[in-house]
Amino acid sequence: MQKYKGDDFRPAARDTAEQVVLIVESSPAVRRVQAALLEGLLLGGVLEAGSRAEAERILSGATVTPMSIEPVLFVLAAQLPDGDGLALCRWLRADARMRDAAVLVLGASDDPAMLEAAFAAGASDGLVWPGQAALLRIRAAAALGRARSVRELRRSEQRLRDITAQLSEGLLVIDTEARLHFMNAEAEQMLGWCAAELLGSDIGVLFRGNEGDTPLAPEQCPLRQSARLGVHYRSDESLFWHREGHPVTVAYRVNPLYEGERLVGAVTVFHDISTQRRHETERSLAAKALEFSPEGIVVAANDPAHTILKVNPAFSAITGFTTEEMRGRSCHGLFHWREEPDFYARMLGELYARGEWQGEIWTHRKDGSTYPAWLRIAAIRDAHGRPSQYMAIFSDITTRKQAEQRLEYLASHDALTGLANRAAFIEQLRRAIENACCGDQRVAVLFIDLDRFKPVNDQYGHAAGDRLLYEVARRLQACVRSSDCVARLGGDEFIIALTGLAGFAGVQRVAAQILEILKRPFLLLGHEILISASVGIALFPDDAGDLNGLVECADQALYRAKQGGRNDYQFYQGCSLGPD
Numbered sequence: 001m002q003k004y005k006g007d008d009f010r011p012a013a014r015d016t017a018e019q020v021v022l023i024v025e026s027s028p029a030v031r032r033v034q035a036a037l038l039e040g041l042l043l044g045g046v047l048e049a050g051s052r053a054e055a056e057r058i059l060s061g062a063t064v065t066p067m068s069i070e071p072v073l074f075v076l077a078a079q080l081p082d083g084d085g086l087a088l089c090r091w092l093r094a095d096a097r098m099r100d101a102a103v104l105v106l107g108a109s110d111d112p113a114m115l116e117a118a119f120a121a122g123a124s125d126g127l128v129w130p131g132q133a134a135l136l137r138i139r140a141a142a143a144l145g146r147a148r149s150v151r152e153l154r155r156s157e158q159r160l161r162d163i164t165a166q167l168s169e170g171l172l173v174i175d176t177e178a179r180l181h182f183m184n185a186e187a188e189q190m191l192g193w194c195a196a197e198l199l200g201s202d203i204g205v206l207f208r209g210n211e212g213d214t215p216l217a218p219e220q221c222p223l224r225q226s227a228r229l230g231v232h233y234r235s236d237e238s239l240f241w242h243r244e245g246h247p248v249t250v251a252y253r254v255n256p257l258y259e260g261e262r263l264v265g266a267v268t269v270f271h272d273i274s275t276q277r278r279h280e281t282e283r284s285l286a287a288k289a290l291e292f293s294p295e296g297i298v299v300a301a302n303d304p305a306h307t308i309l310k311v312n313p314a315f316s317a318i319t320g321f322t323t324e325e326m327r328g329r330s331c332h333g334l335f336h337w338r339e340e341p342d343f344y345a346r347m348l349g350e351l352y353a354r355g356e357w358q359g360e361i362w363t364h365r366k367d368g369s370t371y372p373a374w375l376r377i378a379a380i381r382d383a384h385g386r387p388s389q390y391m392a393i394f395s396d397i398t399t400r401k402q403a404e405q406r407l408e409y410l411a412s413h414d415a416l417t418g419l420a421n422r423a424a425f426i427e428q429l430r431r432a433i434e435n436a437c438c439g440d441q442r443v444a445v446l447f448i449d450l451d452r453f454k455p456v457n458d459q460y461g462h463a464a465g466d467r468l469l470y471e472v473a474r475r476l477q478a479c480v481r482s483s484d485c486v487a488r489l490g491g492d493e494f495i496i497a498l499t500g501l502a503g504f505a506g507v508q509r510v511a512a513q514i515l516e517i518l519k520r521p522f523l524l525l526g527h528e529i530l531i532s533a534s535v536g537i538a539l540f541p542d543d544a545g546d547l548n549g550l551v552e553c554a555d556q557a558l559y560r561a562k563q564g565g566r567n568d569y570q571f572y573q574g575c576s577l578g579p580d
Helices: 028-037 052-060 085-094 112-121 133-165 185-191 222-229 274-292 313-319 343-354 398-410 422-439 454-460 462-478 505-519 547-563
Strands: 003-005 018-024 046-049 069-077 102-107 125-128 170-175 180-183 233-241 247-259 262-272 296-301 308-311 356-364 370-381 387-396 442-451 485-490 493-501 522-524 527-529 532-540 569-571
Touching (some): 046 052, 052 085, 102 133, 343 370, 370 398, 422 442, 422 485, 454 462, 462 522
Parallel strands (some): 018 046
Antiparallel strands (some): 170 262, 233 247, 442 532
8 A cells, every 4th residue: 555645746648647535634643543443444644744734735636746646545543733723624525526535533522413504514524533443444434335326426417417408409308396406498598597596496487477577286287197197188279387487389298208117207308499380380470471462473493494383363353364374384485575575584693693583574464464573572481591482572563563654644744634744845846956056948837726715615514615626636637747846835725836847838727727727516415515726936047046035926916816816817027928
């Protein structure tokens, strides 16, 4: 047997620690006797220390190579030069490295109070020295055996914790009184509790009513019932309660736990299905959105043909095709651009590059009719970020396109008569004057005002007046060429631009034709209505060299025509230029 005393102990470094006995006793003679009694009990030998300070130096590694020894048995004198052995015992138990070592405290007398204090300090056993010296080796061996059992139990528990820590499910073990005996790391993470906080406590804190304000009654808690009655239980959806007070949606199963034939508790295995339920809810909402969306939706596979997997009811309502008719067909023929054969290929190129595309397309209904649609396409990606499917959302924009066309039309046309409006007339007259300047041509402007229009409105109503204006517009258009411009300025005022004239031979003829055609009766709402017109004529470049001046001259000529008795036309210069 090796013996080490104080600072003389300097073993060589080893890969693994040797288990040793540490005797702490102030008397060297007593230490020698105790060492002799314990000889051979541990292969690592015996260490000796004469005081608590010396023992702490040895244990802290001040005089030994780290990890070369592992004291597993301490023999402590109840009284030491620098304190009592009980204080040293408490110090040992506070150190995690010596937590499971065997500790014998040797007192000078058979005092029950001393033994009680020793056990309270964490001693494994106690005896009277030297009165019970013969029992030292026996008591030491027994204490070592118990210590080994404790260490093995702790190692088994640690292995169990290590194994259950690898589980993706939470694990709870309770006894028949519903006290928690074990909780694995996954359960701690899901429920927010540290196992040490709940061990030995009632598990009722984990189970409450749906409102979360009160614990469940014992007869309502399946875990309790399983532990008490030995019944099995399973729930696909229930609530456990997190330490912070919010519910955790779980699926769990409870099995009774037996030792032989004796019921000792229950084991519960559970997993958090909050994410699963949230995804299910999201999928359900997505399905509802797909079903009730007013826009047509197509889900297609990510294959060369982009095979249609599903369409929603709105798609069927818009196109007339049912899900059964569309499933398995290619998207290639569904969305196309009538004037651009390569449109689909270009659209796919952008879709593959960016993962999305949107724009205006033309598509067709089941009856063969085509219509414009606004289409949005997005890739649906898998867990690895790769496109697995594509979703196309489209809406029939026929009404919108018609509204846009109507707005565009009204921007340049009179809503009542369909003639050009003032803005469109001015633009056409401007271009006509520019062309005339470039080609040595002439332009004539005819300003027209209806005579006796107000009595029509007063006598027959505005509906008749509006219809009369519409018919007047048709007759005026009949008097000119398609290259000329007829416009309504507002009320009963009209204006005509005769463009691209080489001379003015036809201007007087057109003015006379207008007067003649407007004198003919109008049959409106069952009434024959007679009106006439006054016309003022201005010539470019003879009367004015610019647009505004030309219109102003025509207006002044109109004024003279009305002053002269109406149903007449007047040139700005007061007479016709006559034929060229």
